[in-house]
Amino acid sequence: MPLLSVSDLRTHFHTRNGIVRAVDGVSFSVKRGEILGLVGESGSGKSVTCLSLLGLLPSPPAKIESGTATFDGQNLLGLTEAQLRKIRGRRISMIFQDPMTALNPYLTIGDQLSEPLRIHENTPRREALKRAADMLSSVGINEPDRRLRQYPHEFSGGMRQRVMIAMALITKPELLIADEPTTALDVTVQAQILDLIKSLQRELNLTVIFITHDLGVVANLCDRVVVLYAGRIAEEATAKELFHNPQHPYTRALQRSIPALQPKGQVLHTIPGLPPDLTKPLSGCAFAERCEFAADACRTGGAPALLAISPSHAHACQRAHAGEI
Amino acid sequence: MPAPILELRDVCTHFPLSGGLLHRLSNQVVKAVDGVSLQLRSGEVLGLVGESGCGKSTLARSILQLAPVTSGQVLLEGRRLDNASSAELTSARLRLQMVFQDPFASLNPRLTVYATLAEVLKVHQICATTDIPNRVAELLRLVGLPENLMGKYPHEFSGGQRQRIAIARALAPNPRVLIADEPVSALDVSIQAQIINLLSDLVKRLNLGLIFISHDLSVVKHISDRIAVMYLGKIVEEGPAISVIDSPIHPYTQALISAIPSHLTSDSNKRDRIRLAGDPPSPINPPTGCAFHPRCAFVQDRCKTQKPTPEPHADRQVSCLRHAEF
Numbered sequence: 001m002p003l004l005s006v007s008d009l010r011t012h013f014h015t016r017n018g019i020v021r022a023v024d025g026v027s028f029s030v031k032r033g034e035i036l037g038l039v040g041e042s043g044s045g046k047s048v049t050c051l052s053l054l055g056l057l058p059s060p061p062a063k064i065e066s067g068t069a070t071f072d073g074q075n076l077l078g079l080t081e082a083q084l085r086k087i088r089g090r091r092i093s094m095i096f097q098d099p100m101t102a103l104n105p106y107l108t109i110g111d112q113l114s115e116p117l118r119i120h121e122n123t124p125r126r127e128a129l130k131r132a133a134d135m136l137s138s139v140g141i142n143e144p145d146r147r148l149r150q151y152p153h154e155f156s157g158g159m160r161q162r163v164m165i166a167m168a169l170i171t172k173p174e175l176l177i178a179d180e181p182t183t184a185l186d187v188t189v190q191a192q193i194l195d196l197i198k199s200l201q202r203e204l205n206l207t208v209i210f211i212t213h214d215l216g217v218v219a220n221l222c223d224r225v226v227v228l229y230a231g232r233i234a235e236e237a238t239a240k241e242l243f244h245n246p247q248h249p250y251t252r253a254l255q256r257s258i259p260a261l262q263p264k265g266q267v268l269h270t271i272p273g274l275p276p277d278l279t280k281p282l283s284g285c286a287f288a289e290r291c292e293f294a295a296d297a298c299r300t301g302g303a304p305a306l307l308a309i310s311p312s313h314a315h316a317c318q319r320a321h322a323g324e325i
Numbered sequence: 326m327p328a329p330i331l332e333l334r335d336v337c338t339h340f341p342l343s344g345g346l347l348h349r350l351s352n353q354v355v356k357a358v359d360g361v362s363l364q365l366r367s368g369e370v371l372g373l374v375g376e377s378g379c380g381k382s383t384l385a386r387s388i389l390q391l392a393p394v395t396s397g398q399v400l401l402e403g404r405r406l407d408n409a410s411s412a413e414l415t416s417a418r419l420r421l422q423m424v425f426q427d428p429f430a431s432l433n434p435r436l437t438v439y440a441t442l443a444e445v446l447k448v449h450q451i452c453a454t455t456d457i458p459n460r461v462a463e464l465l466r467l468v469g470l471p472e473n474l475m476g477k478y479p480h481e482f483s484g485g486q487r488q489r490i491a492i493a494r495a496l497a498p499n500p501r502v503l504i505a506d507e508p509v510s511a512l513d514v515s516i517q518a519q520i521i522n523l524l525s526d527l528v529k530r531l532n533l534g535l536i537f538i539s540h541d542l543s544v545v546k547h548i549s550d551r552i553a554v555m556y557l558g559k560i561v562e563e564g565p566a567i568s569v570i571d572s573p574i575h576p577y578t579q580a581l582i583s584a585i586p587s588h589l590t591s592d593s594n595k596r597d598r599i600r601l602a603g604d605p606p607s608p609i610n611p612p613t614g615c616a617f618h619p620r621c622a623f624v625q626d627r628c629k630t631q632k633p634t635p636e637p638h639a640d641r642q643v644s645c646l647r648h649a650e651f
Binding site for chain 1: 376377387478483484513514515517518519521539543546547548567568580581585586600601602604
């Protein structure tokens with residue numbers, strides 16, 4: 001049984017300019033001990049999906065229109081704020097993108113790191129600090145006792161992200177949601193953080209949802225990948241399948257626009273146009289307007305269904321399913 | 326070989342640290358750029374890579390004289406910029422333009438595209454007042470934007486389109502050299518590709534010299550003819566793009582390249598990976614000898630005391646005492 005299964009999640013934002021369908025019918029599941037990648041460009045709904053699960057979106061304007069998210073038998077979307085607070089930070093933790101702004105500059109690292117223990121487990125201060133020091137050293141920070149007394153500005157970007165990871169993991173959660181945790185970091189530090197997440201996942205049998213726009217990171221880290229486009233799932237497959245046998249034209253186009261995968265000097269493939277305006281009704285496939293293979297049938301009807309081509313691979317392109325491309 | 330259009334000779338940009346209540350100058354200096362020599366020719370793309378804090382952006386600012394050059398020379402078309410008068414600088418900067426990282430911050434939100442571009446043309450009297458509308462339209466065509474958008478404001482554009490506007494603004498005074506500081510880092514992959522294609526195309530069409538600063542090695546490899554790798558204010562390796570990326574010599578370059586998450590992973594690849602421990606050291610108290618030695622996998626005793634200098638190695642320059650062994 002999967003640890004988390006999300007089904008038909010729809011999160012819409014009711015704004016003055018209309019209803020933005022940020023997440024529009026997303027279903028996926030994560031098994032225990034698995035690293036799932038959520039990939040997509042800005043505005044594709046990756047972050048909103050995860051924030052919806054944790055009830056972290058301000059409402060209004062956000063409204064979860066439909067869907068269920070079953071986490072270990074409980075529907076997260078139907079919980080009260082008080083019930084959610086017991087799960088957030090204890091059983092499900094989240095790491096945010098920007099370590100520069102996610103820490104409180106007025107509190108010492110020790111205070112911030114021990115806070116989840118003090119709140120969720122009523123751990124006495126001294127013991128909480130001791131566990132915080134252990135956690136700091138397990139994310140690779142030297143001299144943890146001295147570091148606990150320091151403030152965030154005394155840490156570099158990579159160190160702050162390690163603190164964020166330590167803070168997320170200190171309560172030994174079952175599920176870790178990491179929202180672009182390495183985007184703001186250098187490649188060398190990114191490599192360290194990815195290694196750290198991987199080794200913690202192995203040691204603690206942690207389940208991870210890793211949100212990113214970097215397909216290279218996905219290939220290295222994730223077991224399975226969900227590709228989002230305009231709030232819908234375009235393709236879902238194991239990381240290997242996705243790279244060696246991409247089916248959806250969007251996934252293929254993305255791969256062709258990555259400089260590292262193309263011969264040097266060759267003009268990079270670009271996807272013409274822009275992602276659709278999510279306030280306007282979409283008919284047919286959301287990618288049809290930018291797709292080189294789009295036929296008339298792609299632009300009509302409802303959203304194309306996400307159909308499996310093998311137990312580990314599904315996509316939502318009608319033409320690829322019909323064997324036309 | 327034609328003469329370089331832009332040349333740096335042993336450029337240093339040191340910032341004195343002031344501290345304490347009275348802002349007394351302490352003896353400490355931050356050596357943000359420390360003895361950089363580079364050459365750039367017309368029609369050539371020089372990629373500048375390194376971790377954050379290594380001095381890439383300060384180097385760019387030093388070339389434009391936006392940061393004070395402490396010693397060394399910056400020559401644009403053979404004329405020195407580092408001791409130029411402000412009038413000389415103003416005219417030199419027309420030939421030397423910059424594109425910044427964040428197109429959301431570098432455009433004035435209160436000016437339409439037309440006003441943004443016309444301002445440059447007016448202030449520097451690039452063309453006759455009556456010609457301005459034509460020239461603005463021409464600039465927009467050059468960067469692949471439809472002319473009918475010129476009445477719009479920056480917020481009405483996507484990130485990629487804004488970066489095109491920023492590039493058009495940089496091209497307005499007909500520069501010979503463009504410095505692009507992380508021009509695609511704030512953009513999505515599919516949009517990145519458009520801007521990279523645009524810049525490569527402009528370099529060819531206008532015979533520009535381009536310094537392309539990025540921390541993304543795969544992007545730099547794709548666009549650059551030559552690559553310079555920077556570490557703590559110094560260039561540690563410089564040479565043709567393909568050979569620097571495919572067969573790096575300096576241990577830092579090797580580590581940097583092996584840290585790129587590869588898209589097509591093979592297990593053999595993973596095992597060879599060099600992991601750099603820790604963060605780059607502070608430029609206030611750089612390590613003695615080779616600045617990279619505390620993180621280097623091939624360190625020897627002499628690396629801790631002896632400072633390496635750039636030495637020719639096959640088709641490139643490498644600053645490593647042990648370069649001949651790699």
